[in-house]
Amino acid sequence: MKIAAIEAIPYSIPYRHPLHFASGSVHEADHVLVRVHTDDGVVGTADTPPRPYTYGETQKSIVAVMQDVFAPQLVGLDVFDREKIQAVMARTIHNQTAKGAVDIAVWDVIGKTLGQPVTKLLGGYTDSLRVSHMLGFKPAKELLALALEFRETYGINTFKLKTGRRPLNLDIEAAKVLREGLGEDAELYMDANRGWTANEAAEVLRRTADLGLQFLEEPDDAREVLGRRRLVTNSPIPIAADESAANLGEAAREILTGGANLLSIKTARSGFTEAAKIVGMAEGMGIDVYIGNQIDTQVGTVASVVFGAAFAHTAKRAAELSNYLDMTDDLLAQPLAITGGRIHVPEGPGAGTDVDEDKLAHYRTD
Ligand code: MUC
Ligand code: MG
The missing domain is CATH 3.20.20.120 (Enolase-like C-terminal domain)
Known part of the structure; x- marks a missing residue:
């Protein structure tokens, strides 16, 4: 079962109260939703939080590295070959949360395919x-x-x-x-x-x-x-x-x-x-x-x-x-x-990361 496409969807959800800490603050959840699609139609999902003050990533950089670097390198790989996927992403330095999201989305696909909770x-x-x-x-x-x-x-x-x-x-x-x-x-x-x-x-x-x-x-x-x-x-x-x-x-x-x-x-x-x-x-x-x-x-x-x-x-x-x-x-x-x-822990196959499509349509910014 092969990776057919990787989507990176920017979205923004406001905070009730901003959160302040020594290295920065957050006022909105301006994250990126990552979706790994397989050639037999299974979709895995994960969330990516840009934290420039921690990892140097921004919402735009996450979308760009996903579209320009990871997607072209990963499409065609077998979704069960997690170590190979890791090795391919490791060729690119940093981009910590972008890599993390791809891995979680891949696990979500694996769980759904095997009919088992990822936990x-x-x-x-x-x-x-x-x-x-x-x-x-x-x-x-x-x-x-x-x-x-x-x-x-x-x-x-x-x-x-x-x-x-x-x-x-x-x-x-x-x-x-x-x-x-x-x-x-x-x-x-x-x-x-x-x-x-x-x-x-x-x-x-x-x-x-x-x-x-x-x-x-x-x-x-x-x-x-x-x-x-x-x-x-x-x-x-x-x-x-x-x-x-x-x-x-x-x-x-x-x-x-x-x-x-x-x-x-x-x-x-x-x-x-x-x-x-x-x-x-x-x-x-x-x-x-x-x-x-x-x-x-x-x-x-x-x-x-x-x-x-x-x-x-x-x-x-x-x-x-x-x-x-x-x-x-x-x-x-x-x-x-x-x-x-x-x-x-959520019950059912996968990582429990499926999203409400109406809400995604409402909050996505692309
Ligand atoms: C933490 O533990 O540092 C602050 C910034 C961030 O990305 O995570 C927090 C929490
Ligand atoms: Mg900390």
């Missing part, structure tokens, strides 16, 4: 994941009000606080207010998106030592190797790599050189094939992982659920799956639901 083909470990919600920059009291609302409405009790601001007090105060207001049972961690220096991050760790934070993600620029290594060595809590470990090689490098001792796994940038390799490597090295969020729509989020629930190692920790709630609408044909703080 079972990947590992089938469990049928639901605990949800962690990501809180963008806001005054401390607003953050607490939002977190309490999420706990009340969805049962979520794990929160990632976006940090990396100056003065440091802004984030330290926000963490204190969240801990006091949410109580001891809430799981809290920080993500600074490289906003601090290593010394600033060390100061934040000292001044939040009594707050029971789980870990600190991407505190500073990992390319400043010695500062990062000093931080990881001296930190009382794990230091997680997110954007500094965007692929298998970088994940291995960051762990082996002491740049991190925890890994964020994002299917949007790794697809399922490379993400599975990263998870296997981490498990073998005794490194914990968690499912991260690329500020995904429901189409992106369902892929994270399908993948995260497939492996014991990814299902251990709460997964970042709820930021589609920041958007005014979505494309997913069978909308996700968060109940009791959990999301369930």
